[in-house]
Amino acid sequence: MAIPVLRSLTLKQAIHAVLAAFVIGLTITAAEFAWTASRERAMALAQVKDVVALVEGPAASAAWLIDAELAGQILQGMVRANAAWAEIRLGDGTLLARRERPPGQPATLLEHAATALLFIDRPVVTHDLPTPAAGPRAADGSRIGQLVVGIDTRRAAAGFLAYVSAALLAGTLRNLLIGLAMAAVFHRLLTRPLLQIGRAVARIDPEKPYGQPLSVPRGHADDELGFVIARFNHTLTLLEREHDELRRLATRCPLTGLANRALLLDRLGHAIELASRAKEPDAGRLAVLYVDLDRFKRINDSLGHGVGDLMLCRVAERLGASVRRCDTVGRLGGDEFLVVLERVADRDEAAMVAQRLLDSLSSLSEVGDHRVHVTASIGIAVHPLGTTGGTPDGTGLMRMADSAMQAAKAAGGDRFVFYTRDMTDRAENRLRLESGLREAIAARAFELVYQPKIEAASGKLTGFEALIRWRHEGTAVSPADFIPVAEDTGLIIEIGRWVLEEACRTATRWALDHGPVPVAVNVSARQLADPGFARLVEQVLQRHGTPPHLLELEITETVIMKDVRHHLPTLNRLRGLGVRIAIDDFGTGYSSLAYLRQLPVDVLKIDRSFVNDLPHAPDIASTVIALAQRLLLSTVAEGVETAEQRHWLAEAGCDCLQGFLISHPLAAEAAEAMVMTTFARDEVLPMTA
Ligand code: C2E
Ligand code: MG
Numbered sequence: 218m219a220i221p222v223l224r225s226l227t228l229k230q231a232i233h234a235v236l237a238a239f240v241i242g243l244t245i246t247a248a249e250f251a252w253t254a255s256r257e258r259a260m261a262l263a264q265v266k267d268v269v270a271l272v273e274g275p276a277a278s279a280a281w282l283i284d285a286e287l288a289g290q291i292l293q294g295m296v297r298a299n300a301a302w303a304e305i306r307l308g309d310g311t312l313l314a315r316r317e318r319p320p321g322q323p324a325t326l327l328e329h330a331a332t333a334l335l336f337i338d339r340p341v342v343t344h345d346l347p348t349p350a351a352g353p354r355a356a357d358g359s360r361i362g363q364l365v366v367g368i369d370t371r372r373a374a375a376g377f378l379a380y381v382s383a384a385l386l387a388g389t390l391r392n393l394l395i396g397l398a399m400a401a402v403f404h405r406l407l408t409r410p411l412l413q414i415g416r417a418v419a420r421i422d423p424e425k426p427y428g429q430p431l432s433v434p435r436g437h438a439d440d441e442l443g444f445v446i447a448r449f450n451h452t453l454t455l456l457e458r459e460h461d462e463l464r465r466l467a468t469r470c471p472l473t474g475l476a477n478r479a480l481l482l483d484r485l486g487h488a489i490e491l492a493s494r495a496k497e498p499d500a501g502r503l504a505v506l507y508v509d510l511d512r513f514k515r516i517n518d519s520l521g522h523g524v525g526d527l528m529l530c531r532v533a534e535r536l537g538a539s540v541r542r543c544d545t546v547g548r549l550g551g552d553e554f555l556v557v558l559e560r561v562a563d564r565d566e567a568a569m570v571a572q573r574l575l576d577s578l579s580s581l582s583e584v585g586d587h588r589v590h591v592t593a594s595i596g597i598a599v600h601p602l603g604t605t606g607g608t609p610d611g612t613g614l615m616r617m618a619d620s621a622m623q624a625a626k627a628a629g630g631d632r633f634v635f636y637t638r639d640m641t642d643r644a645e646n647r648l649r650l651e652s653g654l655r656e657a658i659a660a661r662a663f664e665l666v667y668q669p670k671i672e673a674a675s676g677k678l679t680g681f682e683a684l685i686r687w688r689h690e691g692t693a694v695s696p697a698d699f700i701p702v703a704e705d706t707g708l709i710i711e712i713g714r715w716v717l718e719e720a721c722r723t724a725t726r727w728a729l730d731h732g733p734v735p736v737a738v739n740v741s742a743r744q745l746a747d748p749g750f751a752r753l754v755e756q757v758l759q760r761h762g763t764p765p766h767l768l769e770l771e772i773t774e775t776v777i778m779k780d781v782r783h784h785l786p787t788l789n790r791l792r793g794l795g796v797r798i799a800i801d802d803f804g805t806g807y808s809s810l811a812y813l814r815q816l817p818v819d820v821l822k823i824d825r826s827f828v829n830d831l832p833h834a835p836d837i838a839s840t841v842i843a844l845a846q847r848l849l850l851s852t853v854a855e856g857v858e859t860a861e862q863r864h865w866l867a868e869a870g871c872d873c874l875q876g877f878l879i880s881h882p883l884a885a886e887a888a889e890a891m892v893m894t895t896f897a898r899d900e901v902l903p904m905t906a
């Protein structure tokens with residue numbers, strides 16, 4: 218910190234101190250001069266008067282005798298002494314004698330000025346000369362004449378000037394010295410300590426400004442400077458505390474106190490760097506465990522968020538207690554935790570820790586006053602083992618562990634799964650599908666095919682199931698692959714709306730052109746859960762003028778049964794519109810028989826897997842048919858591929874059949890041709906209600 222001399226406080230205060238000393242000094246000097254001037258004037262007058270008193274007698278005698286010569290001698294003496302000129306006048310005013318000092322050097326400007334200052338009124342001393350002692354003066358005070366004396370102003374002014382110049386010189390010197398002394402004192406007491414403080418502040422490292430309090434310059438502990446430094450240090454301490462708190466909040470989960478995602482990524486980055494530099498193989502290996510609690514949402518929903526939070530805290534404690542000090546446990550959010558194990562010997566060690574975590578969580582049986590059963594799914598990614606291709610960074614490792622965790626979850630939870638390369642392939646594939654779907658929605662690149670259903674007893678056409686088709690990058694993608702992705706991403710809402718519109722448009726056209734043919738549309742879980750779904754169906758029916766009984770909605774059994782109470786109002790509204798409802802893939806879920814009786818459904822579609830078992834293992838198919846008959850529902854057998862199956866189903870009393878034996882799904886034109894033939898034969902479509 219270098220401040221140019223011209224702008225330095227030292228110079229400024231020196232200038233100010235000197236100026237102040239000068240102003241004060243000059244003011245005092247001016248007063249002194251005025252006083253001296255009046256004293257000089259008085260002294261000059263007094264001296265003249267003294268001389269006048271001395272010569273009064275001889276001058277009076279000279280006037281008495283009218284002796285001009287004597288008078289001249291007396292006056293000459295006066296002029297020599299201190300008068301500029303002197304004269305004696307007689308009583309009648311006539312001049313007896315006059316003497317003047319011969320003119321010397323012409324006066325300088327300064328002398329003129331001083332003379333004007335001291336004797337602006339050009340004073341003259343006039344003294345009455347008394348009649349000599351023998352005369353009558355004592356009696357009547359009469360005078361014989363006058364002695365008039367002009368004061369030698371030039372001499373007085375010269376004396377004054379000499380004094381003034383000496384005083385000015387001395388004053389200037391004194392003022393300068395006082396000013397400099399004041400500046401030196403200020404510098405020592407103020408500027409120097411300030412400079413020291415400034416240098417100390419400048420030395421503070423902005424990266425870590427705390428923990429280095431400023432020291433008080435010597436001798437200033439209890440003065441104002443000491444106070445300023447004490448306040449500064451105090452403020453620094455307060456800021457440090459605040460900074461620590463902010464850092465804690467920015468890097469810690471406020472609920473559990475565990476590291477948050479940012480800190481985890483940071484630690485993971487460090488761990489990867491250390492591992493890649495390590496010499497021994499063990500030190501070069503680390504494992505990332507992605508822990509996700511199973512069915513945590515249920516705890517939150519049923520016991521409330523308070524209990525949910527408490528449970529997360531207990532889980533955090535247990536995870537922390539199950540790993541070594543050098544390992545890191547963090548919370549990524551929700552019920553997801555991450556454990557970073559450093560210096561892992563091999564996969565077995567990571568597996569051992571994962572099992573220990575699972576055991577520790579499952580031993581957690583009580584949270585608050587509630588009994589709980591905690592299980593988790595753990596995905597493990599090991600670095601650098603088990604990864605091929607480039608070395609992943611922290612985010613990459615985390616993503617791998619996440620994929621493995623998803624696999625553990627898909628396998629039923631309460632287990633750990635190691636990451637494998639194909640998980641990434643699947644994830645990438647999924648991403649590709651997702652972006653492809655978005656483009657397909659925008660470009661309306663889907664198509665509907667129609668698979669006929671026939672009456673089992675007569676073989677007459679009873680309707681079609683509309684099935685979606687999508688060609689992506691030149692190949693047909695099965696709906697079994699892309700519908701789940703559309704479900705997860707919410708794109709199914711848009712896609713489902715298009716399917717509904719297209720199916721209703723087709724059903725209306727066929728009804729107008731040929732005759733009424735029911736068309737079934739598959740409805741996914743997300744669509745059914747959408748609060749606007751029933752209204753959408755109503756609007757679409759109206760828009761296309763479709764008679765509601767020509768629309769059938771197929772909902773998979775697992776979807777309906779997952780949350781019957783929630784879906785019931787929507788199903789009732791749909792049923793109220795006159796739309797038929799079928800339970801798809803029946804037999805694969807866990808239908809509650811009690812619910813089945815309450816549900817507003819018309820059709821049970823026997824799942825293909827049970828039809829496939831026919832005629833060797835007919836138990837489930839025959840049970841479903843019996844159940845449907847009891848509940849007055851009609852049955853459709855899916856996936857009928859052989860004549861034996863068809864025969865068995867017809868015999869068993871199944872109402873309708875659908876499957877490759879009857880027909881593969883057909884393009885719209887082919888399906889329409891089938892409708893035309895049916896009505897041309899004047900066949901009446903049997904309604905399966
Ligand atoms: P799903 O609703 O059970 O449809 C029946 C599936 O079985 C169709 O497969 C159909 O082509 C196939 N299938 C029909 N007969 C036979 C047979 O005899 N043997 C065999 N092996 N398969 C047969 P697809 O078209 O691949 O559809 C698969 C699933 O995708 C459907 O199962 C349905 O759940 C879903 N899906 C299809 N289209 C849509 C749609 O528009 N919306 C929704 N939400 N889901 C759809
Ligand atoms: Mg279906």
Ligand code: MG
Pocket residue numbers: 801802822824825855
């Ligand atoms: Mg099905």
